Amino acid sequence: MNPIPASSGNTVRHRLNRGRDRSLNSALHMVAVTRMTQDTETRAYVEKRRAEGRTDKEIRRCINRYLARRMYRTLNAGSASMNAA
Secondary structure, eight states: OOEEEOOBTTBOOEEEOTTSOHHHHHHHHHHHHHHHHHOHHHHHHHHHHHHTTOOHHHHHHHHHHHHHHHHHHHHHHHHHHHHHO
């Protein structure tokens, strides 16, 4: 889930590498879409980003990256505690 450049013109952005685990990326997408419609904190974040002029696709990309980082930290913390035992 490493980011790859997806810039054009004056817009600099990165996106998740789609070449990896498609089922994991699909699950991340569904979680992001669900959070954008159901979770109050995420909906507030979406509204803030829309006010900044971001598109829904850009906002979803940010949420996907947030979820991927959070999942990575959770998995690493679990493996570190297993190695310590």
